[in-house]
Amino acid sequence: MLMRTDRTTANRFAAGSDKVRPAVQLDGVTKRFGGSVALHEAWLKIQPSEFMTLLGPSGCGKTTLLNLVAGFLEADNGEIFIEGALVTETPAHMREIGIVFQNYALFPHMSVANNIAYGLKTRGIDKREIGRRVEEALALVKLSGFADRKPRQLSGGQQQRVALARALVIKPKVLLLDEPFSALDKNLRGSMQVELKQIQRELGVTTIFVTHDQGEALSMSDRIAVMSAGRIRQIAAPDDIYRRPADRFVASFVGDANILSGRIVERQGDSAIVAIGDVRVNLAAAPIAALSIGDAVDVFVRPEHLTVTAQGASNALRGTVATQVFQGDHVDLYIDAPGIAAERILLRAPGIAMLSSCPAGVEVGLKIDSDDIVAFPPGAAP
Amino acid sequence: MNKRPFLGWFVSPAGLVAVGLIAALLAVFQYSVRAYVPGSLDVGDFTLQNFAAMLRPLYAFAFGNTVLLCFETAVFTLLLAYPLAYALVRTNSSALRSFILIVSVTPLFLGEVVRTYSWMIVLGNNGFLNTLLIKLGLLERPVQMMFTAGGVVAALVHVTMPIMVIMLAAALSHIDRNYEKAAESLGAGPVRIFFTITLPLSMPGIVAGFSTAFAWTFSAFATPQLIGGGRVSTVSTLIYQLGFSSFNFPFAASLSLIGLALSLAVIALLKKAASPLERMAGST
Numbered sequence: 001m002l003m004r005t006d007r008t009t010a011n012r013f014a015a016g017s018d019k020v021r022p023a024v025q026l027d028g029v030t031k032r033f034g035g036s037v038a039l040h041e042a043w044l045k046i047q048p049s050e051f052m053t054l055l056g057p058s059g060c061g062k063t064t065l066l067n068l069v070a071g072f073l074e075a076d077n078g079e080i081f082i083e084g085a086l087v088t089e090t091p092a093h094m095r096e097i098g099i100v101f102q103n104y105a106l107f108p109h110m111s112v113a114n115n116i117a118y119g120l121k122t123r124g125i126d127k128r129e130i131g132r133r134v135e136e137a138l139a140l141v142k143l144s145g146f147a148d149r150k151p152r153q154l155s156g157g158q159q160q161r162v163a164l165a166r167a168l169v170i171k172p173k174v175l176l177l178d179e180p181f182s183a184l185d186k187n188l189r190g191s192m193q194v195e196l197k198q199i200q201r202e203l204g205v206t207t208i209f210v211t212h213d214q215g216e217a218l219s220m221s222d223r224i225a226v227m228s229a230g231r232i233r234q235i236a237a238p239d240d241i242y243r244r245p246a247d248r249f250v251a252s253f254v255g256d257a258n259i260l261s262g263r264i265v266e267r268q269g270d271s272a273i274v275a276i277g278d279v280r281v282n283l284a285a286a287p288i289a290a291l292s293i294g295d296a297v298d299v300f301v302r303p304e305h306l307t308v309t310a311q312g313a314s315n316a317l318r319g320t321v322a323t324q325v326f327q328g329d330h331v332d333l334y335i336d337a338p339g340i341a342a343e344r345i346l347l348r349a350p351g352i353a354m355l356s357s358c359p360a361g362v363e364v365g366l367k368i369d370s371d372d373i374v375a376f377p378p379g380a381a382p
Numbered sequence: 383m384n385k386r387p388f389l390g391w392f393v394s395p396a397g398l399v400a401v402g403l404i405a406a407l408l409a410v411f412q413y414s415v416r417a418y419v420p421g422s423l424d425v426g427d428f429t430l431q432n433f434a435a436m437l438r439p440l441y442a443f444a445f446g447n448t449v450l451l452c453f454e455t456a457v458f459t460l461l462l463a464y465p466l467a468y469a470l471v472r473t474n475s476s477a478l479r480s481f482i483l484i485v486s487v488t489p490l491f492l493g494e495v496v497r498t499y500s501w502m503i504v505l506g507n508n509g510f511l512n513t514l515l516i517k518l519g520l521l522e523r524p525v526q527m528m529f530t531a532g533g534v535v536a537a538l539v540h541v542t543m544p545i546m547v548i549m550l551a552a553a554l555s556h557i558d559r560n561y562e563k564a565a566e567s568l569g570a571g572p573v574r575i576f577f578t579i580t581l582p583l584s585m586p587g588i589v590a591g592f593s594t595a596f597a598w599t600f601s602a603f604a605t606p607q608l609i610g611g612g613r614v615s616t617v618s619t620l621i622y623q624l625g626f627s628s629f630n631f632p633f634a635a636s637l638s639l640i641g642l643a644l645s646l647a648v649i650a651l652l653k654k655a656a657s658p659l660e661r662m663a664g665s666t
Binding site for chain 1: 558560561563564565566567568569570571574578579582583
């Protein structure tokens with residue numbers, strides 16, 4: 001099976017809650033370009049008002065999926081539904097979808113007001129109503145008074161607001177966001193994310209957000225679909241994706257992870273005990289169900305799930321501090337632990353006490369301090 | 383330290399050409415204010431008589447006719463070249479793209495005289511077009527196409543087509559496809575997208591192509607001379623007749639100067655008229 005659904009039921013957008021009609025549904029959608037498969041049998045249900053993020057590296061198929069929903073591309077196989085209606089063959093201009101492009105694509109020859117009014121004019125709405133709704137949309141994105149400007153007279157952030165207003169003013173069934181923050185500088189990006197999320201929640205518009213930035217994905221989404229090589233690897237709430245990644249790719253793409261070598265020593269129902277050096281950890285058995293006792297596994301441990309203890313402490317791994325990097329609010333320690341990890345182990349220690357207590361060259365003990373440890377069969381990314 | 387050490391050397395060929403051009407223009411100017419001595423290639427004293435003579439209806443008519451011819455040619459070239467340029471830029475088929483390129487650009491390499499002779503074969507009373515139409519039963523007698531303004535325009539359109547296609551294609555290829563996608567997502571069908579987005583945004587290319595076609599046609603000589611056969615009178619054919627049949631170099635020179643001034647004026651006017659459109663397209 002290519003796709004795993006999330007395991008929490010606490011999430012209000014949990015997949016499988018079939019009582020509500022999904023706002024967007026993809027049933028086994030495949031898209032090929034020439035000989036290569038850009039999207040392989042994507043199955044996806046997005047609930048009304050949900051903020052769904054498609055996360056993955058470039059070329060993973062997330063933009064292809066977005067273009068298929070928008071109607072700019074035609075699926076080779078499978079069906080797409082929007083609000084329950086089959087739209088696989090519906091041309092883009094009849095799908096009632098709002099899009100914000102990476103470069104915003106504001107019409108350069110039209111004023112801000114005419115940009116926003118464009119989608120209303122195509123719908124044949126009368127002039128007074130158009131004027132009213134344009135004003136409303138401008139107020140929503142805090143750009144009242146900018147109606148007569150041309151796009152080139154606006155800053156990047158303002159252009160993005162106009163693009164958002166233009167997409168939202170038509171009351172779209174789905175809002176598609178194609179890497180909308182990548183052209184903004186870092187400070188502006190943060191505030192626009194907060195604002196966009198707020199507007200999205202306020203209007204309750206179903207949103208599909210495409211990004212390669214895991215930070216954006218984790219902070220904004222109701223659920224995330226992690227994609228790689230044309231396949232959806234996991235669909236789950238952000239904390240589930242982070243804490244219980246479904247496979248090696250998800251574990252290493254979302255957040256940082258140290259890969260430690262372990263060995264299965266025991267199995268008890270849903271859980272397994274894995275030994276890393278002298279340390280034993282208890283973790284979920286599902287990802288390593290195919291392996292038997294005594295087999296080697298790769299254990300994924302987040303940097304913040306390791307703590308430094310005295311050297312020689314019981315139930316701790318041993319390593320040598322190679323470098324320390326001061327990060328302001330925390331310290332990154334890079335630790336050599338031959339035999340346990342092929343690469344240097346990254347440990348994220350809060351506070352700055354570590355700067356003096358763990359200089360380079362010192363031997364330390366490492367405690368694994370979390371239940372959110374996962375193991376996968378060894379090898380390269382699946 | 384000069385930051386562009388080779389600039390002087392690289393500019394020198396252009397400088398040489400410019401010097402030659404300016405010298406020639408000065409010579410033409412010099413001729414234009416000299417008196418014509420019938421029966422002699424030498425010129426007489428300084429006079430403004432040549433310019434005064436141009437006010438005669440015969441010459442005024444040639445000017446008016448030329449402007450009209452240029453305008454018609456530019457309009458038809460634009461109408462024919464736009465779809466070609468659009469298809470050239472937008473097609474996904476590399477075969478179609480090559481085909482359009484070959485069809486629209488090869489005329490550039492044929493030379494005006496060869497192209498014009500081909501058109502004479504096509505347009506003649508016993509030419510390809512008349513023969514075809516009669517064989518198909520659409521005509522009873524051949525239609526006069528040679529030696530008419532219509533025939534001249536048809537051939538001139540063919541001459542100016544390549545440059546128009548290239549300029550329009552350049553403008554169209556600079557239009558971000560996301561503009562059209564955005565319009566599409568906002569509910570606009572193909573026709574509305576073309577008239578509200580694509581056409582206005584390609585306006586700079588239209589203005590540039592139109593002015594260029596106009597200027598080219600204004601100075602065209604072989605086509606109006608051969609296809610018009612003396613019955614379609616333009617500024618350039620008139621200059622030829624005056625210069626090389628009557629050997630009235632001074633009058634030919636003054637006609638050339640006025641022709642140059644007029645074509646510059648018309649192009650400036652076109653630019654002026656088009657600038658609101660261009661500003662609308664937002665790429666000035």
